[in-house]
Amino acid sequence: MRKVILLFALPLLATTYYVDKDGVHGTKGNDNYSGRSWQEPWATIAKAASTLTAGDSVIIARAVYRERIRPQNSGTSDNPIVYYGETGAVIAGSVPIDESKFVKVPGYTNLYAIHFPDFQIKGVVQLAGNDSIILRPYFDIAKSLEEVDDTAGSFLQRNDTVYIHTVDHQKPDSARHDLEFIRETFGIDLRGKSNLIFRGFTIRSQSDLGSAGFSIYLDNCRNLKFIGDTVIGGVIRGRLNSNILIDSFSVNRIWRISSPFGYGMLPHGMSGISFLSTDTLIIRNGEIWWQTDVANIDGDCDSVVIAESKWWGCPNHGVKITGSQSGPRPNNIIFHRCEAGAECQEAVYIYYADSILIENCDFNVVRQFYLESSGHSRAIRMVNTIITEKFWIAQSSINEYRTDYNCIYDPSHPNRFIEVGTTYYTLSEWQNLSGNDYHSLNQDPLVVRWGKGPGHPDSDFYLTKNSPCIDAGDPSYQPPPGGGPRIDIGAYEYTGPGISVLSGDTQTTYRVAFINPAYLPKFPNAESVAILDPSGRKIRQIKLGSSERVTIPPLPTGIYFYRYEPIGVAGKFIVLR
Structure with missing residues (x-):
């Protein structure tokens, strides 16, 4: 009789741990306890960071934890390690x-x-x-x-x-x-880690004498999520990472020493969020304010989405997309439904970068380094976007822009539509020069309250009922639920919010945006398309029919890969829901 051995994949025995430094749930924490209940909680997050393994989670009670958090272990794609902060859980340096x-x-x-x-x-x-x-x-x-x-x-x-x-x-x-x-330069300090989630923390008061402190620092990490976290008086910085999500966040108040607002109160050269050489980064549902620069996307970063976010009061630069003339440069950058730029030099600053899409945003200024020459930025598209001060591009890159269905209006210079190099053009002059913006507007967008400009808390950039931007967007875009028959120009629809609202683990959906098209072409000899998650696990198999294109099915927000079978053609796309 032949012996048959059956192998079963057993689930990990995940454990939930508890940290309660001050005993707000009844028992004051002690790292010698088991940590497995509120009756025997640990006292420090560091104890959890040295203990948790794949599939485990820890709930951190309300308290100020004066620690540097350095997890020792990684999770897996199926069993991440999760750190939950209750309201009032603070990591302080x-x-x-x-x-x-x-x-x-x-x-x-x-x-x-x-x-x-x-x-x-x-x-x-x-x-x-x-x-x-x-x-x-x-x-x-x-x-x-x-x-x-x-x-x-x-x-x-x-x-x-x-x-x-x-x-x-x-x-x-x-x-x-x-x-x-x-005392601490680092708050959450992750090096070479993967499949971790941090949710609901305030991280504050990290510094290095003469420089910013790294409230969140990521080095050579992958598959990380930060959801509902607030950084005060520090920055988020990362390098050599992949598949990073920063969602429902705030980064604010670095070195504010006095009122009123002024450039002199901030040190130069510090970005609220900065990433170098990172592949696939989603930044969404956030606010950045009172930093020197808003953010820096640097080097050969690829596939970066900044969505449904605001930034203001960062008096040096907005989001800098920074590469080099002949070396590495950012590629595939999307700005989606953002409102930004008040009290900043600009909302977006482009310096040698390729494949940029700006869609349905409200910005004060979009600026490309105007002296770019050989090796200039390439493949830049802007659509359905309101600009309230200036759209400024390099002479060398005119043919690289594809812009339409925008509204550009500066009340102090109402006839100026764009600056190319050092020359201003009206809308009609720009249309004749470039062949762009034939459906764009050069008139007051009539928002609810202009205030100090896009992104500022005293401003309101919803459209009023007489706005020329209503139903004036690109007809190829689907309007959000509750919107009109056609998408509006700008970040917000006239009839209601056009941005998603995070509610627990449920995301209200209004449309799906892809770095690659929502429709994939068919390839000869391909029989099906497999959709895979970042770990390589197949989550969908689409059998190909007679249509000339393949429709991507509804998927949760995240990073995915497609592979045509059996021919092996593959690629990557990002879903925002």
């Missing part, structure tokens, strides 16, 4: 101090000192007041006690003493200032 111990330094007007031998501090954060205020130095580092005394919002550490000049010139006081000293 700073420690509180006893402000009653500050003393006035004799011989100085505004200088206060405290003995602090614990560690070399990397910054000082003020938590009291309407906004978080981080005391400098960063790019204007105080080098003497005299300089600190003369500069409100500055500090200097010398040996075991920290000297401070508060923003309001007053003696440090916990009720008035609530100062903390920054």
Whole structure:
């Protein structure tokens, strides 16, 4: 009798763990507990980060966790590791101090000192007041006690003493200032990790003396999701990654030392979000404000979608898409239903990049580096978009633009439609020069409230009932549910929100956008098309019929691959729902 051995794939025995530092659920945490219930929770996220394996999850109770989070293990595509933060779960890089111990330094007007031998501090954060205020130095580092005394919002550490000049010139006081000293440069620090999810955290007060702190740092990672997280006083930075989702987020308030808003309150060269050499990145449903630059998509980044997001108050640059004339450059970049650019030099800045699509956005300025010459940016398309100040492109790239169904209107220069190099053109002149924008408008879009411009919280860029942008968009686009018979120009429909709303794990759908077309062509000798997830698992098999094109089926938001069988032709696409 032949022996038959049956092999079964057994599911992982996933475990849910609990962290409750302060005991808000009844028991104060201890890392010597089992961590498997609110009755025996751990005290630190670090304990979870060193314990969790594929399929496990951890729920973090409300508290301030003054830690650097470095997970030791990765999940798998079927069994990710999930970190859930309850409302009020904060990862902080700073420690509180006893402000009653500050003393006035004799011989100085505004200088206060405290003995602090614990560690070399990397910054000082003020938590009291309407906004978080981080005391400098960063790019204007105080080098003497005299300089600190003369500069409100500055500090200097010398040996075991920290000297401070508060923003309001007053003696440090916990009720008035609530100062903390920054110890950590990194908040969530991921290197070589995959299949992790972080959900619902506030990450704040990371810094490096003279530079930004990395509240979220990703190096050589893949298949990561950050959902519902808020970064305050730091940045998100990544390099050499693939398949990254940042959803329902906020990145804000880096080094704000005073009011009113001004360029001088921010250090130069810092981006709220920056990625280098990353393949497939989705940034959506977010806000970025009070950074130096909004974001930087750099090097050979490929397949980046920025959707349903706002940015404002970043006085240097907006989203920079930055490559080189003859070397690596970003490719396949989509801006979809974004509202942005108020109090920024521009919403989008293009510097040697290829294959860019801007669709259904409200922007103040779209600007290409106007001196691009040989090796210039290529394949740039803009459609259904409102621009309120300037559309500025390089002379060398005129033939690379495909633009139509847009509304460009600057109230201070109402007849200017575009600037090419250093020359302004009216709409008709631009049409004759380029063959573009034959269905575009050069008139007031009549939004609800112009305010300070697109993206600013005091503005409202929904269309009013008399707007010329209503039903004036590209007829090949499907209007969102509740919209009119044809899609409008701009990010929002007149009759209701045109953006998706995240509700738990359910996504309200209005349309699907693809980096590759929604329809794939047929290939000779192909019998079917397989749709695969990033792990290579087949999730759909489409048998080919007589039609000349293949319709992609409805899929959740994410990254997918297609493969024609049996011929093996393959590609990648991104779905936004």
